[in-house]
Amino acid sequence: MNLSIFFEPLPEDTFGIADNPKSVGGYLAPFIHTFPDWRSAEVVLVGLPEYRGTTGTVDLTYQGPNLIRQQLYRLMKGTGSWLVMDLGNLLPGIELEDTYLRLKEVVEILVDAGKLPLLLGGSHDLTYGQFLGYEHLHKTASLALFDSQLDLLENEDATPEQSHLHRILLHDPNYLFSLSHLGHQTYLTDNHTLAALEKLHFELYRIGQVRQNLKEIEPVIRQADLVSFDVSAIRHQDAPGQLQANPFGFTGEEACQLAWYAGQSEQLTSFGLYGYRPEHDHRHLTATTLATMVWYVIEGYYQRQQPLNFQSNQFMRFSVGFHDNPNKMIFYKNRQNDKWWMEVEDFSGLRPPLIIPCSYQDYLTAADGEVPNRWILTQSRM
Incomplete structure (x- = not known):
């Protein structure tokens, strides 16, 4: 399939020429004039300027993916071959549901071809579209989700961003093997909801449990096929560009460590960053934090050890x-x-x-x- 029909190019004046040939921007192949040959890439960036699933958006909101890119392109390239391409921004559908289906198709094609898509969102409900991309891959999928609260509201007034996890759990056919929810804060979470998820044998980790020993959380991330990270899981001091001013959460350094674990995992096949609201982002601090997380996912990817043969001397x-x-x-x-x-x-x-x-x-x-x-x-x- 011709993926280019789903994407719009990046502005040439911002991404056309790298500031430093040794920077990330000097090694990426962005979609500006010609759609890149994604089949020769290993890691693929996808921007998701879609926020209809949330509230209180302004014109600046939709620049979120590009602002993260700007900070990412300025970072220095890490080790490895870095066969990374930037496909530009996914064109939103006529309706929000159409965007989910477009994202589903893009994720499915990229994952099936053995590429690692890094999704720069967009509201957190786009996790649903990311998850749909695994429906026809003929395997069960494990999801690791980082968020300050559980997006499981069922009332009529709930936005898609507040209820998308409910849709994932009820999706038919059911191909969700495991769900690991990490970083929720008890005072933002309903106890009955936690109890219901525990009965389904899902893994739930409070922010304190994760921060107490990040190394114990690494196996949880290593089991995930797809990771979804909401910026609300990071404390406001390190990521003010979020809808709610959250004084507690992961530090920027801890978020990067978790991103590094995800990138290193041989099982991970897609990674999504969601919830960035640039209108609240003083001096682009959040964009820098998220860009650094993306850098660590890519760097971790090039530290992978494949294939895993448990019968070998390894x-x-x-x-x-x-x-x-x-x-x-x-x-x-x-x-x-x-x-x-x-x-x-x-x-x-x-x-x-x-x-x-x-x-x-x-x-x-x-x-x-x-x-x-x-x-x-x-x-x-x-």
Whole structure:
């Protein structure tokens, strides 16, 4: 399919000539006059100037993706080959639902071709379009979502941005294998909603739990096929360009660390940044924070180790036995980066064991005779 029909080019006066040939802008191939040959890229940037799913927009709002680009293009290129292309901005549909379907088609084509799309939003409800892109890929999908609250409102007055997670959970056909919601703040979250998601065996992490030990969250991100990051998960001091002035949340440094984890994950196939509101962004601080996050995703991508062969010498294999159970729990440790994985059995016998990311603490828990919670949650979803 000709993807160019979905996109509008970037302004030449802003993105035509790089300020520094060693900067990101000097290595990217942006859509200005000619649509780039995305098939020869590894990472692809997609702007999403769509905000009809939220409230209180002004003309400046729709410049959000381009303002993030401006800051990204000024950063210095990292390591690796950096085969990155910028397809420009997705043309909004006549209706908001049409934009979701356009985004679905673009994500599906890029992911199916083995490219990593980085989506510069746009209101957070565009996560729904990102998720739809996995519907026809013939596999289940795991979603990691960073937000200060759960967008699960069901009342008639709720905007799509406030209710898109509800649509994802109810989508038919259901191909969502797991949902990990990270960074929610308890005083912004309804307890009944949390309880309902826990009954579905999804993983929920408060902002305090994530910040307490970021390394323990890395396996959660490593299990995700798609990541959606709302700027409201970052505190106002580091990202004032958001609809709500949120005094608490991740620091800019923590957000970049999480983005680095996402980029390094061999399973991640799309990453979306949403909720940027430039009319509130003093001196482009938020745009700089988000641009740096994108930089870390790309840099992490070029630190990936592929393919993963758990039977090779790259991995050490550990068997943990339980005194009252003849079965053993199998763990794998990557010799090169010290990342851990574990096998989860399907008790029905209909599928082979699933090897999922885990932490060293999960291994220690099993060695102490307890079944790790991550194993229990995964097995209950199989």
